[in-house]
Amino acid sequence: MRLNDILDTVGEYAKNADLDVIMRAYVFSAKAHAGQTRKSGEPYLTHPLAVAGILSEWKMDVDTIATGLLHDTMEDCLVTQEEIFSLFGDEVAELVDGVTKIGKLEFRSKEEAQAENFRKMVLAMGKDIRVILVKLADRLHNMRTMQHMRSDRQKAISQETLDIFAPIANRLGLSKVKQELEDLCFQYLHDDVFSELTRKLNDGASDRDQYIKDTSQTLQAELAKNSLASEITGRSKHLFSVYRKMLAQNLEFEQVHDLLAFRIFVDDLGSCYTALGLIHAKYRHFPDKLKDYVAHPKSNGYQSLHTVVMGPQGQQIEIQIRTRKMHAIAENGIAAHWRYKEGHLALSKDDIQKVTRLRELFEAAREVEDPAEFLETVKVDLFAAEAFAFTPRGDVKFFPLGATALDFAYSIHSEVGNRCTGVRVNGRMVPLRYALTSGDTVEILTRDDQRPNRDWLSIAKTGRALSRIRREIREDERSKGREIGQNLLEAELQKYGATLRKLIRNGEIKAVARENGFRRSEEVYLAIAQGRLTALAVCRQLLPANVFEKASENPGAITQLFQKIRRRTESPVLINGVEDVMVSYAQCCRPVPGETVTGYVTRGHGISVHLSNCNQMLALDPERRVPVQWHGAHQGRHSGEVRIICTDTMGMLAEIGAVCKTTGINVTRMTAGQIEDNKAEIILEVSILDIRELQNLMRLCERIKGVIAVERVRSHAQN
């Protein structure tokens, strides 16, 4: 960037502008920075010159561009504000002072609430928004030229940029700047992922280019057929947004479908909707991804229609529809509003402040002392685009819309998520599935013995929470499986007078595990519980063959005695009534807690619990039968079905209903029909905790006048 380029650029958008101030600022800066070099070895002056160049691309006024040239003179060269004031006037002096103050701020502390960071920033930039624009241009150029820095500095600066400056660029509607900053930060923070994504994107680049070309033409022709003039561009989405999507939805690169985004430019607002209608008529769209920022502009002024459709060749593509004017605002944010009167950049401070709601932010910052209160005032404005919520300490967390309180818990820490028992939002208890609303303050309650369960998979929405929950559930199931398998093996060993403890001690178990291709003994137990190995087969590997011959002949007196003493461990598997991956309840006999049951180790699907006299189970391999016992404190609800044969129907339904009501049993279904001899059959399906509840209900039904018989219905598959 040379001074002449800047002067040419400014001269183009601001005819008759006072270029003299820019030239004087250049000379002053060159003198102040004389002899200084950047890390790259270049003269330091290249930096302020580049910053001024960026500001001229944003069509800034001459004072701001002069500030770009001067922005590092106070910090680095001991130039005073008075000097700048006397040479360039109070506006430039104030701007330079503002930029210098921001430069001295420390934003990096993770512990410090983000609210406080923003507050400091806003206070430092004073009442003039141009300060932050110069700071953004400064940061952008520094990020572009960071190659020569130490890697830890690169990372620290990138993190700060991602946390503070990219959101501010976004807030000002400078979307191009925001994207470039994000991609640069991404490159330094996640070097390896960045190069991998770049490579993968480049791999398919020529195919994608062809697709973009073809599709643009197709879309344009489609609109032209309906006499709608348009211009269409297509591009791959920027890297960081692809990466963010992968993180948020827990996707691999290959699973990100809408890599391509198309923009349709039309002449006027009405045509935006016409174009949308025509596109939707031609291609299937995803209604939940349709966004109307034309009717409801974002708080930074952004306007556009967004839709995602199944485009040509079944490719998922994003389409944005907007007018040229909307586009200018989308690209350059507030800079698109700059006004030039009579050839001069007539930019009063008021003009700029009117452009965004940031003015409210500034005023709030000056009046409010307490950071929390400050945030209360500005938070909705600052982060209007996304859902965000606060920890009780005031740290802000961002979420995709629709995220729940449980997602919030996992965003703090996986362990906080795993142990989450309740959530208080703005002081009130809410269920875990509570959908976060921007501005909520969320407090997570935890208990050490809490564990994630399968229901949570339908509650959490963020990829982070879902993957953590899945991992925990899998781990819980495996550890439960190992425990069950170990008990099964122990019970089997007892039959032959052997104990597991001894076999573990002398390394036999480990050897058998290796023989079966497992690295650890625990995996043998899991395989037994899952039915991939039977306990007997493992015993045969563990014990000498003669043990089995003796046992099958005639159990000796000692073995029998052993078995009697160890009777209590005859029920190695305790079941608590809830279905899970290791234990399920057989549909053929539908046992409920309290009934005498036997387990059957299925192949690969854990233990299926049957009634001990279930004919279906008795017909299966006896070696796979295992003793099971109801846990004293069973917790699950079971569905029980009862058939009632009676004389009258109508009155009977009412009476049965009344009986259920007095017992507090929940009826899930009741059907009635005529059978032979003027009798009626009523089928009652109820939700019960155990057999006693069901028997009690059946007894009460039997007492009803007109009831002939009451019996349980065991299987749906009967008759």
Ligand code: MN
């Ligand atoms: Mn600088």
